[in-house]
Amino acid sequence: MSLLQGRVALVTGASRGIGAAIARTLAEAGAQVAVASRSGDNPGVEGALAQACDVRDPASLEAMVTATVSRFGQLDILVVNAGVGAYGPFLDLPAADLEEMIEVNVKGALYAVRAALPELLKSDAADIVTIASEAGRRGLPNEVAYCASKFAQVGMTSALDHELRERGVRCTSVCPGGVATDFAMGHGRTPDMPQLAGMMTPDDVAQTVLFVLTRPRNHRILEVAFRPVAEPSWG
Numbered sequence: 001m002s003l004l005q006g007r008v009a010l011v012t013g014a015s016r017g018i019g020a021a022i023a024r025t026l027a028e029a030g031a032q033v034a035v036a037s038r039s040g041d042n043p044g045v046e047g048a049l050a051q052a053c054d055v056r057d058p059a060s061l062e063a064m065v066t067a068t069v070s071r072f073g074q075l076d077i078l079v080v081n082a083g084v085g086a087y088g089p090f091l092d093l094p095a096a097d098l099e100e101m102i103e104v105n106v107k108g109a110l111y112a113v114r115a116a117l118p119e120l121l122k123s124d125a126a127d128i129v130t131i132a133s134e135a136g137r138r139g140l141p142n143e144v145a146y147c148a149s150k151f152a153q154v155g156m157t158s159a160l161d162h163e164l165r166e167r168g169v170r171c172t173s174v175c176p177g178g179v180a181t182d183f184a185m186g187h188g189r190t191p192d193m194p195q196l197a198g199m200m201t202p203d204d205v206a207q208t209v210l211f212v213l214t215r216p217r218n219h220r221i222l223e224v225a226f227r228p229v230a231e232p233s234w235g
């Protein structure tokens, strides 16, 4: 398959989970791919540039973009995926977790776009895809700070769409419900929680990202929301 032949993608938070699946899928579709994470691990994407990059640090992202363009000559696609989450009653949320969600999910997303945008604006087919969440579309109990950070990502991406559409950069928020990754089992969640029933897979999200990126250039998808059929009713 060569749907993305000739395009270069940078995926943040791609050492595992959803980001790794997106990186693999884009590479299989013919893109050249750079994968960024704090560990710098390559999740098995052949030909990928893998580099350690902490999205909390603007200089680290700028170095990642520079390395990507040095290796592949251009940058056409940014997938803003790196993210962290912590759940539980708001007053029980440790301050450090609150800070980390804002640092990684909010500031890290803004820094990633700022670092990549000068190169994206040179592309004749540029896309920014933000992996936000259902938590960026409505408030959820025990996810106050996470929801705040994901609403910020959706707001950022919508504002970018308004600002960049006429300059040829399409901007999309991808908003999955529960996806079975390490993240989902992280702070405050346990395997017996009803929210974890029938979760989607990282490949489900990756296929949605591929769909968004391969639409004809005469239109753009602003937001995609999708959730597991098997999830419990949340009202």
Ligand code: NAP
Pocket (backbone or CB within 6 Å): 012, 013, 014, 015, 016, 017, 018, 019, 036, 037, 038, 039, 040, 041, 053, 054, 055, 056, 081, 082, 083, 084, 085, 104, 108, 131, 132, 133, 134, 175, 176, 177, 178, 179, 180, 181, 182, 183, 184
């Ligand atoms: P995951 O399995 O925990 O993977 C997170 C990735 O982000 C890892 O590659 C991690 O690598 C990287 N990362 C974390 N902090 C980073 C930082 N400061 N700088 C650079 N990379 C960093 O999580 P996931 O489930 O794949 O989640 C990916 C995204 O999808 C997140 O934005 C999350 O909010 C969103 N999402 C997840 C779900 C879900 O249910 N899983 C649902 C909707 C949306 P290192 O540890 O090596 O840095």
